[in-house]
Amino acid sequence: xxxxxxxxxxxxxxxxxxxxxxxxxxxxxxxxxxxxxxxxxxxxxxxxxxxxxxxxxxxxxxxxxxxxxxxxxxxxxxxxxxxxxxxxxxxxxxxxxxxxxxxxxxxxxxxxxxxxxxxxxxxxxxxxxxxxxxxxxxxxxxxxxxxxxxxxxxxxxxxxxxxxxxxxxxxxxxxxxxxxxxxx
Amino acid sequence: xxxxxxxxxxxxxxxxxxxxxxxxxxxxxxxxxxxxxxxxxxxxxxxxxxxxxxxxxxxxxxxxxxxxxxxxxxxxxxxxxxxxxxxxxxxxxxxxxxxx
Numbered sequence: 001x002x003x004x005x006x007x008x009x010x011x012x013x014x015x016x017x018x019x020x021x022x023x024x025x026x027x028x029x030x031x032x033x034x035x036x037x038x039x040x041x042x043x044x045x046x047x048x049x050x051x052x053x054x055x056x057x058x059x060x061x062x063x064x065x066x067x068x069x070x071x072x073x074x075x076x077x078x079x080x081x082x083x084x085x086x087x088x089x090x091x092x093x094x095x096x097x098x099x100x101x102x103x104x105x106x107x108x109x110x111x112x113x114x115x116x117x118x119x120x121x122x123x124x125x126x127x128x129x130x131x132x133x134x135x136x137x138x139x140x141x142x143x144x145x146x147x148x149x150x151x152x153x154x155x156x157x158x159x160x161x162x163x164x165x166x167x168x169x170x171x172x173x174x175x176x177x178x179x180x181x182x183x184x
Numbered sequence: 185x186x187x188x189x190x191x192x193x194x195x196x197x198x199x200x201x202x203x204x205x206x207x208x209x210x211x212x213x214x215x216x217x218x219x220x221x222x223x224x225x226x227x228x229x230x231x232x233x234x235x236x237x238x239x240x241x242x243x244x245x246x247x248x249x250x251x252x253x254x255x256x257x258x259x260x261x262x263x264x265x266x267x268x269x270x271x272x273x274x275x276x277x278x279x280x281x282x283x284x
Contacts, residue, residue: 019221
């Protein structure tokens, strides 16, 4: 097996084991740590796919930011005192059956389509992707190329995303601050 | 050689695990984590197609998806904290006021 493929399977195994751990673990703190493992596996896969900027953003935002938010919330809601969740909910067996069927039928179709597309459109050269010439300027590296595109072609969505993040921040502060009396 | 089908298959497996997690778990925190897994699966697809087609648009959009995921996590966790204040519980079955 060639090394690239070997590493792909290794990172895929880390990602999938992490994801299964998130769903299977009973304590939310264990789920959170498995989620971190899954995020790091996905970041490694991004590097392998030649998306270094997305990998860095994945580690900074997911493994850094979102993970801390989850850990703070787990700390605040004092999960150990919670009534333990019934492990096999009545919904679990139909849900597992549905997941299996979904994976088998839709997944099979999607993977077959991807294979057909890959046969029709040969994979682009990653070097050519990272060194494009925009307006006579040679762009070097994935980060510069994506940044150029982000600020040039997708400037409005970028600004909307920043407004969205501001709104989300204000919303989170308001929701977290307001004291509500208990109904029951 | 790593092909497009490898990435798409992996992302599909990850997405299915996320869907099953949302359906099976009753803990709101774990449900939110499963939603993050699904968003990650979508991002893998975007990056894989960007690599295959030689077009950086997919990577730009996966950065947007990550931004939306950050906002979603912040709001979702704030809602969980409000619910905890109201019910002293993060179990989905305890938030059943709207049940007919």
